[in-house]
Amino acid sequence: MSDTEKVDNSKKKGGGEQTLTVCLRIRPMSEDEENVGATKIAHAIEKNVLVLRDPMDDHEDILRVNRTREKKFVFDHTFDGDTGQEEVYVKSAKFLTENVINGYNATVFAYGATGAGKTYTMLGIDNNPGIMARALNDLFLEMDKTSEEMVYNVSMSYLEIYNEMIRDLLVPSAGILDLREDAKGGCHVAGLSEVKAKSTDDVMKMLIMGNKQRTQEPTAANKTSSRSHAVLQVTVIQKNKVVNTSEEVRTGKFFMVDLAGSERAANTHNKGKRMVEGAHINRSLLALGNCINALSDKQGAKYINYRDSKLTRLLKDALGGNCKTVMIAHVSPASTQFEESRNTLVYADRAKHIKTKVRRNVADVSYHIAQYSNIIQELREEIMRL
Numbered sequence: 001m002s003d004t005e006k007v008d009n010s011k012k013k014g015g016g017e018q019t020l021t022v023c024l025r026i027r028p029m030s031e032d033e034e035n036v037g038a039t040k041i042a043h044a045i046e047k048n049v050l051v052l053r054d055p056m057d058d059h060e061d062i063l064r065v066n067r068t069r070e071k072k073f074v075f076d077h078t079f080d081g082d083t084g085q086e087e088v089y090v091k092s093a094k095f096l097t098e099n100v101i102n103g104y105n106a107t108v109f110a111y112g113a114t115g116a117g118k119t120y121t122m123l124g125i126d127n128n129p130g131i132m133a134r135a136l137n138d139l140f141l142e143m144d145k146t147s148e149e150m151v152y153n154v155s156m157s158y159l160e161i162y163n164e165m166i167r168d169l170l171v172p173s174a175g176i177l178d179l180r181e182d183a184k185g186g187c188h189v190a191g192l193s194e195v196k197a198k199s200t201d202d203v204m205k206m207l208i209m210g211n212k213q214r215t216q217e218p219t220a221a222n223k224t225s226s227r228s229h230a231v232l233q234v235t236v237i238q239k240n241k242v243v244n245t246s247e248e249v250r251t252g253k254f255f256m257v258d259l260a261g262s263e264r265a266a267n268t269h270n271k272g273k274r275m276v277e278g279a280h281i282n283r284s285l286l287a288l289g290n291c292i293n294a295l296s297d298k299q300g301a302k303y304i305n306y307r308d309s310k311l312t313r314l315l316k317d318a319l320g321g322n323c324k325t326v327m328i329a330h331v332s333p334a335s336t337q338f339e340e341s342r343n344t345l346v347y348a349d350r351a352k353h354i355k356t357k358v359r360r361n362v363a364d365v366s367y368h369i370a371q372y373s374n375i376i377q378e379l380r381e382e383i384m385r386l
């Protein structure tokens with residue numbers, strides 16, 4: 001399939017009740033995996049179907065009866081190891097940029113075990129950027145097109161949640177920041193820096209720099225394991241320049257999240273400090289998993305516990321509220337990663353049933369202006385009477 005092929009995202013346009021878009025990316029086999037003789041067990045067989053083969057099958061030649069060990073999963077899109085960055089972006093998260101411009105909230109998050117390809121998808125590499133820079137590039141292009149009529153204000157923040165503590169990745173010296181609830185039940189991070197974004201190159205440089213500030217520690221399972229969740233938040237505020245047209249101000253918020261590795265702490269043989277980290281990561285991802293379970297409950301969930309972790313408090317709107325959300329789950333194709341891949345696929349499969357209620361964020365300024373005009377008029381009359 002070509003990068004430019006038209007993607008049918010019509011069901012995701014506009015407001016109303018929508019399900020989460022769930023995509024699945026299989027990365028290419030790594031050299032290490034090849035070296036240990038791992039076989040490829042995860043295949044994208046159609047544009048939205050993935051087949052996972054239990055490697056135990058390879059040892060059951062004599063029995064050969066249990067063919068149910070090949071399991072099919074269906075997602076909105078599945079990407080194989082040879083799918084490029086542009087195609088992944090175009091088919092997964094591109095439609096969100098249009099929505100952000102139109103004043104909707106949007107979230108894209110990368111899920112999967114350490115080494116499965118989350119950071120590659122979200123941040124990318126120097127000469128082949130991922131979703132974060134591509135989405136911002138599209139936002140800039142869209143703004144250029146309409147700069148005659150509209151005034152835009154784009155700002156970005158980049159933070160990490162590590163051991164349930166929030167740090168500013170653009171201003172690491174700011175220390176640990178607090179998550180505060182606002183009057184509308186939403187959450188914001190007090191003291192988080194907001195940088196005006198101008199060009200895609202600027203953005204990519206900032207993100208790469210920020211990413212170097214992420215807490216990474218070697219564990220037994222992987223040489224460098226991301227133990228933190230990284231959250232890029234882009235806010236687009238726009239107002240019509242032309243006088244006498246509607247005075248509305250639209251605000252679109254775009255969260256792009258590179259989650260910490262979803263592998264269980266048990267697999268990494270962690271001890272001491274890293275065990276504490278593992279417990280916290282499990283707490284955030286467990287809370288996320290619990291929310292996903294409750295939200296995807298077809299019977300209608302009773303109570304969604306967002307308060308259990310910083311991550312779920314921050315992503316509350318993305319999961320059950322006013323937001324268009326895309327989840328990109330990541331797996332290795334290798335037989336040595338079977339357990340992790342299966343866990344990720346089951347998790348992603350569940351997320352397909354989540355529904356969000358999306359509406360546009362428009363503040364009708366003309367209403368407020370009318371209110372203030374009335375007050376000014378009353379004050380004038382009062383002065384006249386004096």
Ligand code: ADP
Pocket residue numbers: 026027028030081112113114115116117118119120121226261330
């Ligand atoms: P994670 O963030 O999930 O821990 P990474 O994104 O760091 O994993 O990926 C692990 C390694 O595999 C990195 O060296 C990365 O460059 C490489 N990689 C991941 N996905 C791809 C891909 N789709 N194509 C090529 N290389 C990839």
Ligand code: MG
Pocket residue numbers: 115118119120226258
């Ligand atoms: Mg990573």
